[in-house]
Amino acid sequence: DIQEPSGLGVEQIDAFHIKLNWQIDMGDNSGFLDGFIGKRFSSITPVENILEIEFNESFVIPLNEIEIDTLDQVMLCTFLDSGGVYGAWNYYQIEAQYQGQESFANRAMSGVFMQIEAPENIEIEQLNDYQLRLRWDSSKFATYYRLERMVTDSALDTVFFTSDTIIIDSSFN
Numbered sequence: 630d631i632q633e634p635s636g637l638g639v640e641q642i643d644a645f646h647i648k649l650n651w652q653i654d655m656g657d658n659s660g661f662l663d664g665f666i667g668k669r670f671s672s673i674t675p676v677e678n679i680l681e682i683e684f685n686e687s688f689v690i691p692l693n694e695i696e697i698d699t700l701d702q703v704m705l706c707t708f709l710d711s712g713g714v715y716g717a718w719n720y721y722q723i724e725a726q727y728q729g730q731e732s733f734a735n736r737a738m739s740g741v742f743m744q745i746e747a748p749e750n751i752e753i754e755q756l757n758d759y760q761l762r763l764r765w766d767s768s769k770f771a772t773y774y775r776l777e778r779m780v781t782d783s784a785l786d787t788v789f790f791t792s793d794t795i796i797i798d799s800s801f802n
Contacts, residue, residue, distance in 0.1 A: 631661055631732040634706070634723045639741045644770040647713045647741050651723050653704045661727045665690040665706070668722040668734070671714035679736050684722055688712065715743045745770045748794070756797070764795045 668684035718740035
């Protein structure tokens with residue numbers, strides 16, 4: 630009897646990875662596990678009833694690619710998935726596998742919408758006749774920011790890249 634995973638949780642941890650957490654009670658069945666099968670479904674709109682999802686992507690999760698903690702006879706499993714679709718809802722299902730046979734599945738009860746939030750509270754301050762200071766709040770999962778300066782006729786003039794949340798533009802004219 631192949632034990633089925635339970636308690637599947639999903640969480641976006643950066644712009645490119647979703648962390649999957651689940652557990653499996655091994656009991657007397659500790660030898661009956663080769664790994665797991667992950668199934669993913671991505672949609673630009675949220676799914677109202679996850680039981681109606683037909684998962685369209687499958688991926689093998691070998692035991693050596695999982696972070697495993699053990700509590701009594703329960704395996705606590707963590708896997709980082711980099712195959713989720715950015716700008717979409719990503720839903721998951723996990724099945725245990727032994728010698729080509731799959732257990733019953735455990736589905737995540739909610740999806741994760743992968744995105745990088747836009748910066749907020751943008752402030753522009755003129756320091757003198759030729760310098761501007763731009764400041765903003767950091768965005769969750771952002772590693773750098775792209776700032777575009779437009780001239781009066783709406784044409785792109787300059788593009789800045791920075792990992793800071795403050796920039797002083799000395800080329801203001």
